[in-house]
Amino acid sequence: MKPSPIVPTVDFDRNGIQHGYLRLPWSRDESAWGNLMIPITVVRNGGGPTALLTGANHGDEYEGPIALVDLASRLSPDRVNGRVIIVPFMNTPAFAAGRRLSPADHLNLNRTFPGRPDGTVTEKVADFFQRTLLPMADIVLDFHSGGRTLDFVPFAACHILADKDQEARCIDARNAFGAPYSMMMLEIDSVGMYDTAAESQGKVFVTTEIGGGGTATARTVAIAKRGVSNVLKHAGILDGPVEPSQPIELDMPSSEGFSFSQSEGLVEPTIDLGEHVRKGDLLARVYPVEGLGRAPAEYRARIDGILAARHFSGLIGMGDCIAVVAALV
């Protein structure tokens, strides 16, 4: 396969701290010989394990970028055993635009793996992670939140894996993160995900969904900052004990937990995030808005559990995810 066109301005093998860029030539209307500049920080001290930390895989999710920008500004090499690679704005064009997808090519980075070295901007970024950054890593933490159209109870998550040893290591790292909830996540659309790319290379992989709505709160930022510190301690890269926590364990046993709107209209939430539901309980109503006096569509829980995610913003479109119920373990 062709080499990646991305040129890092940092040396991944050098001890100390370097703030630089992944530079990708990007010729476009606004800049004939221009480049996409993806900020990256590398902190290295000796030959210990490597953590790869990413935010803004989707550009409208903010807890990860905030926690990682803060970490990049504070982390000193003498506290590190090994190497920390920090990319707070993985999908930099999407982050700059405040959008989920990249305005460069309208691709979803988290559906573009393994990418291509001779593809579009997002495909080239995916390929660089696939073939250059992921192979360097022992442990990978990829921050997500709900973005502009979803809101979540704050959780760290991992996936069911064929390799049960690897799965157990992912569960340990997820629990060390110490979010209020720990999820065994079911992906309903897993083709091309960074998660799968990392897991298929045998890495310890942890993802999150921390809040949403296209913004962050003091509470969710605190969860993200504590989580990344805990994961680095768990990996032995930072000294000190993991802060103890007792996450509530959640599972997505099947796609029955997901509800999708079958009409467009005005959403009336009938329960809030984190509340307990039983099978058959009402989750939300959707009122048609083309006229009055019409019955709303009703969406009901199909499994017992808690409301783990909900549609964000007051109006909903056809096929949008309206609610996700997760089972208590």
Ligand code: ZN
């Ligand atoms: Zn996301």
